Amino acid sequence: MFTAQIKITLRPSILDPKGKASGEALSHLGYDAIKNVRIGKFIQLSIDAASKEEAYRLAKEACEKLLANEVMEDFTIDIEAR
Amino acid sequence: MPRFSILVFPGSNCDHDAYHAAKHVMGAEANFIWHKNTDLKSPDVVIVPGGFSYGDYLRCGAIARFSPVMKSVVDFANKGGLVIGICNGFQILLESGLLPGAMLHNEHLKFACKNVYLRTESTNSPFTNELSRGQVIQVPIAHGEGNYVTDADGLKSLEDNDQIMFRYCEADGSVTAASNPNGAISNIAGICNKERNVMGMMPHPERAMESILGSTDGRLVFASILTALGHPTEA
Numbered sequence: 001m002f003t004a005q006i007k008i009t010l011r012p013s014i015l016d017p018k019g020k021a022s023g024e025a026l027s028h029l030g031y032d033a034i035k036n037v038r039i040g041k042f043i044q045l046s047i048d049a050a051s052k053e054e055a056y057r058l059a060k061e062a063c064e065k066l067l068a069n070e071v072m073e074d075f076t077i078d079i080e081a082r
Numbered sequence: 083m084p085r086f087s088i089l090v091f092p093g094s095n096c097d098h099d100a101y102h103a104a105k106h107v108m109g110a111e112a113n114f115i116w117h118k119n120t121d122l123k124s125p126d127v128v129i130v131p132g133g134f135s136y137g138d139y140l141r142c143g144a145i146a147r148f149s150p151v152m153k154s155v156v157d158f159a160n161k162g163g164l165v166i167g168i169c170n171g172f173q174i175l176l177e178s179g180l181l182p183g184a185m186l187h188n189e190h191l192k193f194a195c196k197n198v199y200l201r202t203e204s205t206n207s208p209f210t211n212e213l214s215r216g217q218v219i220q221v222p223i224a225h226g227e228g229n230y231v232t233d234a235d236g237l238k239s240l241e242d243n244d245q246i247m248f249r250y251c252e253a254d255g256s257v258t259a260a261s262n263p264n265g266a267i268s269n270i271a272g273i274c275n276k277e278r279n280v281m282g283m284m285p286h287p288e289r290a291m292e293s294i295l296g297s298t299d300g301r302l303v304f305a306s307i308l309t310a311l312g313h314p315t316e317a
Contacts (some may be wrong), residue, residue: 017189071184
């Protein structure tokens with residue numbers, strides 16, 4: 001078994017209204033050092049695959065087909081054996 | 083009379099409005115199609131209605147697009163059948179790839195529920211042929227994620243191919259930042275595909291069909307569809 005940890009974020013060129021609002025709130029709290037906030041999604045998959053490569057392939061396919069919308073989102077995948 | 087098929091997903095909530103608009107206001111035939119069915123009941127036009135299909139989990143429209151019924155809708159559209167997606171239906175058409183672009187949260191993060199003015203940008207479609215270019219109509223919106231986005235090339239392609247159907251505007255038709263209720267790029271409220279048989283729009287024409295409800299401008303969209311199908315009516 002493998003665990004896929006997937007991070008999905010809006011592409012850098014796309015305005016992130018939730019991140020912007022949260023960033024402004026942090027600024028109001030005095031966190032001047034925090035310059036930018038981007039909010040995304042974290043998805044964890046348990047994958048029954050024969051190899052790490054196979055698990056990665058399946059997770060990538062799942063992202064491309066359903067989990068991410070590549071018109072506006074990027075994703076990264078980390079695979080760990082369990 | 084032309085036959086409308088109106089899709090019903092778990093979480094659809096404008097399906098009955100669309101049915102009422104097609105059947106009772108316009109006098110067309112109308113059928114509901116449950117999302118698990120693949121038989122569209124031989125429609126002339128398919129309406130993908132508004133609502134919160136599958137609770138908007140993951141992304142608006144992302145799960146609905148894999149419903150059994152959507153495969154039939156994509157086949158129907160690819161054969162030239164008329165498909166109109168309203169609000170969540172627009173989001174589903176984007177996710178299914180029938181229309182280009184994607185939908186983000188409204189820029190101000192609030193659910194926007196109000197009447198807006200739309201400027202007709204193109205009358206060259208089965209959905210807008212009863213309008214005149216530049217004509218301003220008033221139609222309600224009700225959405226949290228109507229912030230249409232596409233990249234610079236995508237926007238240019240929409241403009242070059244006359245695919246922008248409606249833009250948010252002021253009452254006098256001027257397209258301003260203040261009249262943009264959600265931050266959509268270039269004030270875009272509705273677009274069609276290159277083949278012009280699929281349209282998506284965030285505003286709800288099916289909720290602006292009778293004067294008792296504040297506006298009858300939505301009838302122009304339905305009347306355009308009937309005209310395109312060879313059944314012109316008095317809008």
